[in-house]
Amino acid sequence: MRRMSVCTRLEGVLPLLSLIVLLAIIGQVVMQSVITWATGNELSQIVPVFEAPIANAGKALGALLTAWMPRWIIATPFGPLDIKYTVAYTIYEWFKLPIILFLTTFGMMLLRLGVSTVWLERTLGRNDVIGILGGTLLGMVTPVCSCTVTNIYAGLAAGGASRRASAAFLFASPALNEFAIIFMFVIVGPLGGGVYVVAGVIAAIITGYLAPVLGLDPHRFLQPILRSPFHDSLDRSNILIRAHQEAWALFKRLIGIVLFSGLLAGILVNFNLTLVEALKQAGSVWWGPILATVFGLPLDINAASTAPTLVALHQIVPLGTLVSAMMATTVSSIPEWAMLNRLLGRAAASKVVLWYGLYVIGLGLLLNWLFGYRMVMTAA
Template identity: 75%
Template sequence: MFSRTVPPMSRASFERIVPVVSLVVLALIIGQSVVQSVSAWLSGAEAKHIVPVFEAPIASAGKALGAALTSWMPAWSIPTPFGPLDVKHTASYTIYEWFKLPIILFLTTYGMTLLRLSISTRWIERSIGRNDLLGASGGALLGIFTPVCSCTVTNIYAGIVAGGASQRASSAFLFASPALNEFAILFMFVIVGPFGGLVYVLAGFAAALATAYLAPVLGLDPARFVQQVVSPHLCGTIARESILVRAHREAWALFKRLFGVVLFSGLLAGILVNFNLTLVESLKQAGAAWWGPLIATVLGLPLDINAASTAPILVALHQIVPIGTLVAAMMATTVSSIPEWAMLNRLIGKAGAIKVVLWYATYVALLGLLLNWLFA
């Protein structure tokens, strides 16, 4: 009787199998989000549940993983100058971010690169590859239909740049995706009616286009970083390699360079989530004061809260805080956050990240003041 030894999988075989597995995972995630959206529409659910959200299946799995891995931890709260820090919740949320962010970064880059290599480059050049008004508008529209939080959008931002999006299109997307999300739009329509919702959408779209045209001034040009990572791997690419292998190689090269900062930004998000209620208490104290939007902007920008989480809280504050102050708080917590700054610092440098944050702060504060004046 003898045993047959199975030879280890060769590197070439591994490189052929993994891209296929990655493609299957990407297809399943997209398919699940679309199926959930269609099911919600057929069941007559609210509009916010109908819009397909790419990150939803990943986020749900990440939350479940975080809860499972921290279920054994005892309740432990550490007092800080900004409020109590719940250690168990911090650990759970950090695990959730560490699960979600790397997957989104890799799959987005892989999907966009695969799209670029699979189809004629003319399609990309005619849409988000254009560096004109149409390209910027396409990036903004892509952002509207890809509603994600600030810590997630930078991962997708890097992915679409690697996929061939122009500077203006990618910059418009970077602003529009967290800012013009369906929860914030519905919030405006419900609280102040169609006129308020229209003002919010038009102002956000205009700001996304402004971000596109201010991109050179703001330093929003991650293409140099992406090309430095991807180009060396392309030089050694064999012409007969499949498109899947080439796309996977590019995505993996970018993923490895950004993996560390992604984990760091996830840790920051886990810490900052403890201080969300600090913003709420500050809004209550500001009340109807004219400078409310300024406080909401300053306190909200560092936090990592998506609009789905802030909307119910802000609705409860509607009777004591003006609409402009509430919108400034929602915008500030969604368009920017310290985790996003960490990613932007890696992609475009410290000076660029600072200028982008200052531009966001200016827009959010001015929009809040404008809405308070319009609906006084």
């Protein structure tokens, strides 16, 4: 009886604590953006990043827990592997990813259960062009890396977003967010930045329309977890508890693969500069976009981290190769494939990555054919 009493108390307290944490993170992010804007900082620093407080705490934890470790670097065919940095980065990912997964799912469950379903049906719940555009726009203002976006993708789908809207978000969020856009405008000029935005929006829309063909339908994985359909009525006094229970059920099914993808990200982060070195050696070869995609697609790098590494390339490689490098490194990664494999199955996950690769390669080759060095030289 005592154990049941403790469980009952936790069942009532934990959902409230989760809500407080979620609101605190959102409030902190918004306040930080307002303060940054009021003090006249650059636009790239004003953009709100939901995961920033969690990521900063994860980085501090990783540095703290590995402070005692000596530097140990192992040579590999892909570049040096820093063991201490790998462990610290893995701890950071293991801290960040589970929290992002749970809080995103919890927040979307609250929307699904507590907000009028009419609002969701008219926006992200639609499986047509309106829903696709909604998912694309949401992705453009949610700058996350490719391994994090799958956690939010699962939360969106669980919260009632349609398969096409969530598919558009899955492409747009890592590849077409503020950091990538700002970088392209600053480095290659207005025309280059505009090309990147248009190409990214088109890719997100096409991904949304191709969702049934690509197998982008996580609802088969999620449906056993969700105890009630999207339109079911519910006692509103239980909404907080129900949202927490369903978010926790999804969390338990995905935590294993989330930790595995975090480990993969910790290993792959060592080889981020391998792409830069390869493209420097390749220079202006016509197959530069192919090289950029093959090297960049497996890596787990967000746009904020990709931009500084690609600055050195904008006067060496043509625009198409640079665009392919930016889009390939941000849109997908091996950790994302591992998560999609869990959510969608191996065949669908492979088709999604193949579609990303073909689009990025085709876009880069087309831009190189159309513009060559002209835009690079203009920006320089």
